[in-house]
Amino acid sequence: MKPTSPKIGLMKPPPVSISCRDLTLRFPVYGVDAKSLKKHLAKITVGGKLGRSHGATEVTAISGLNLELKAGDRLGLVGHNGSGKTTLLRALSGAYEPDEGSVEVQGHIAALLDLNLGIDPSATGYDNIRLRGRIAGLSSRQVDERMDEIAEFSGLGPFLAMPVKTYSAGMQARLAFAAATAVEADVLLMDEWIAVGDADFQKLAHKRLLKLVERAGILVLASHDVELLRLYCNKVMRMEGGVASAVTDIKKLDELLAA
Amino acid sequence: MEAATHMLRTGRRGALFEFQMAFRDLRASLERIDLAWSLAWHDVVSRYRGSILGPLWITLSMGLMVLGIGLLWGELFRVPIQQFIPFVALGIVFFGTVTGTINEGCDTFVHAGGMLSQTALPLFTFVWRTVFRSLINLGHHLVIVAVVLVYFGYWRTANYPVAALGLVLLVVNVGWISLLVAIISARFRDIPQAVQSVTQAAAIMTPVFWLPDRIPERYHLILDLNPFYHLLEAVRAPLLGQGVAEHTYLFLAGMAAAGWALAFSIFANTRRRIVHYL
Numbered sequence: 001m002k003p004t005s006p007k008i009g010l011m012k013p014p015p016v017s018i019s020c021r022d023l024t025l026r027f028p029v030y031g032v033d034a035k036s037l038k039k040h041l042a043k044i045t046v047g048g049k050l051g052r053s054h055g056a057t058e059v060t061a062i063s064g065l066n067l068e069l070k071a072g073d074r075l076g077l078v079g080h081n082g083s084g085k086t087t088l089l090r091a092l093s094g095a096y097e098p099d100e101g102s103v104e105v106q107g108h109i110a111a112l113l114d115l116n117l118g119i120d121p122s123a124t125g126y127d128n129i130r131l132r133g134r135i136a137g138l139s140s141r142q143v144d145e146r147m148d149e150i151a152e153f154s155g156l157g158p159f160l161a162m163p164v165k166t167y168s169a170g171m172q173a174r175l176a177f178a179a180a181t182a183v184e185a186d187v188l189l190m191d192e193w194i195a196v197g198d199a200d201f202q203k204l205a206h207k208r209l210l211k212l213v214e215r216a217g218i219l220v221l222a223s224h225d226v227e228l229l230r231l232y233c234n235k236v237m238r239m240e241g242g243v244a245s246a247v248t249d250i251k252k253l254d255e256l257l258a259a
Numbered sequence: 260m261e262a263a264t265h266m267l268r269t270g271r272r273g274a275l276f277e278f279q280m281a282f283r284d285l286r287a288s289l290e291r292i293d294l295a296w297s298l299a300w301h302d303v304v305s306r307y308r309g310s311i312l313g314p315l316w317i318t319l320s321m322g323l324m325v326l327g328i329g330l331l332w333g334e335l336f337r338v339p340i341q342q343f344i345p346f347v348a349l350g351i352v353f354f355g356t357v358t359g360t361i362n363e364g365c366d367t368f369v370h371a372g373g374m375l376s377q378t379a380l381p382l383f384t385f386v387w388r389t390v391f392r393s394l395i396n397l398g399h400h401l402v403i404v405a406v407v408l409v410y411f412g413y414w415r416t417a418n419y420p421v422a423a424l425g426l427v428l429l430v431v432n433v434g435w436i437s438l439l440v441a442i443i444s445a446r447f448r449d450i451p452q453a454v455q456s457v458t459q460a461a462a463i464m465t466p467v468f469w470l471p472d473r474i475p476e477r478y479h480l481i482l483d484l485n486p487f488y489h490l491l492e493a494v495r496a497p498l499l500g501q502g503v504a505e506h507t508y509l510f511l512a513g514m515a516a517a518g519w520a521l522a523f524s525i526f527a528n529t530r531r532r533i534v535h536y537l
Contacts, residue, residue, distance in 0.1 A: 024270070027535060090377060093379060094268060097531040098269060098270045102269040102270065103267070107264055111378065116373070131297075135380070139293075
């Protein structure tokens with residue numbers, strides 16, 4: 001029987017949500033010159049004019065973005081390279097601080113932006129899984145509990161006891177993927193659909209990601225693959241030069257892309 | 260996990276707000292202090308992977324250095340070795356902790372770039388990581404300290420509680436210096452070399468390899484104004500059964516207060532930007 005009152009559906013307050021209000025993110029881009037203190041001092045002593053932000057060029061990556069997502073929303077982000085998709089994902093992950101406005105996220109966030117996060121080539125596969133799990137917020141005991149499952153999924157067997165630098169690129173990708181997807185999240189952030197390894201592993205990886213997406217309350221996926229977005233998302237937003245379109249239904253994706 | 264389930268990030272709302280956010284970062288790092296410890300432990304384990312003795316390998320080479328310098332320079336300075344070797348041994352071990360934490364502080368944020376650009380981990384976590392790593396290394400080098408104190412009989416006269424207090428003061432002071440160089444090194448990539456030059460110069464200017472009482476009275480400013488001397492003296496003197504001058508404690512307490520105020524203010528003002536420096 002379906003719950004009649006929406007309150008019954010919300011077991012634990014507050015519910016999973018993402019809320020961005022007038023989010024503006026500016027990016028100082030530091031050139032090689034700007035990273036040298038010697039050159040700074042030289043500029044001052046020879047009377048050169050310092051740039052407004054100390055030789056760094058400011059780029060506005062996102063301007064005035066408003067976004068409200070609630071549990072069940074699967075948002076696809078489309079837009080050209082450099083349109084601000086990844087920056088938005090990083091802001092949602094909490095890594096980038098807004099210059100104006102705010103980002104508020106309720107729920108445990110997992111950002112699968114860079115699989116190689118925290119991978120140490122000289123450490124063994126096991127140590128890397130442990131490290132990655134700790135960074136993702138698991139306790140040592142929780143990591144140990146999941147170790148067998150992660151190890152089995154990676155399919156690397158005895159190689160896990162060897163340093164990661166001895167792995168082939170495909171094996172490294174397997175390890176990174178297995179470790180990165182071993183988390184439970186309410187909010188899942190993804191930059192492109194990450195399916196790695198050989199054909200067999202890709203199938204497994206695909207299944208595992210789907211499970212993760214199903215468990216998560218909210219998915220934000222940036223991708224250039226229109227079919228993929230249609231498959232996994234129910235909403236879509238287009239970014240262009242840091243400005244976001246309104247969030248629309250995935251059925252209107254073609255109109256959005258044509259606009 | 261409660262800390263990670265609600266995240267709010269906002270634009271600048273004035274200086275007071277920036278300090279509040281900086282304190283929030285500090286608090287979050289303390290709530291997950293075990294993560295910093297895990298990272299530090301991982302660093303030590305992975306750095307010495309493949310060497311059978313682990314960090315004790317460094318301890319061993321340090322021990323040889325103590326022996327070599329202790330025997331030869333003791334002769335050159337005409338100081339009895341039962342006085343000189345313990346002095347040099349403690350000096351090298353604790354001065355190594357000071358310079359190690361400062362030099363490695365330069366990489367604190369630079370090395371954490373990947374993690375900082377896609378997670379909401381507190382920045383302070385990485386500062387503690389560097390400090391813990393130094394302490395883990397120090398733990399290994401304490402073997403030298405123990406051997407020397409026992410062999411030369413200083414263990415009977417050593418004042419351990421006072422030495423522990425000195426070590427706390429040392430860590431607290433080195434902590435802010437490490438934070439400060441971490442921020443500046445992230446912004447300006449030519450800073451680490453400069454920091455290394457300073458710590459190298461400090462090794463010569465500070466009584467690590469020479470006895471402070473050999474310096475003429477008129478040059479005593481080299482000791483009195485040298486922060487490294489006070490840091491070292493607060494730990495070394497009590498272990499050698501000597502008293503610590505009152506002004507050393509005043510100096511270290513003042514330096515800790517002023518240093519943390521400075522480093523924390525700079526942190527509060529650059530916190531938003533650090534991830535973009537990387």
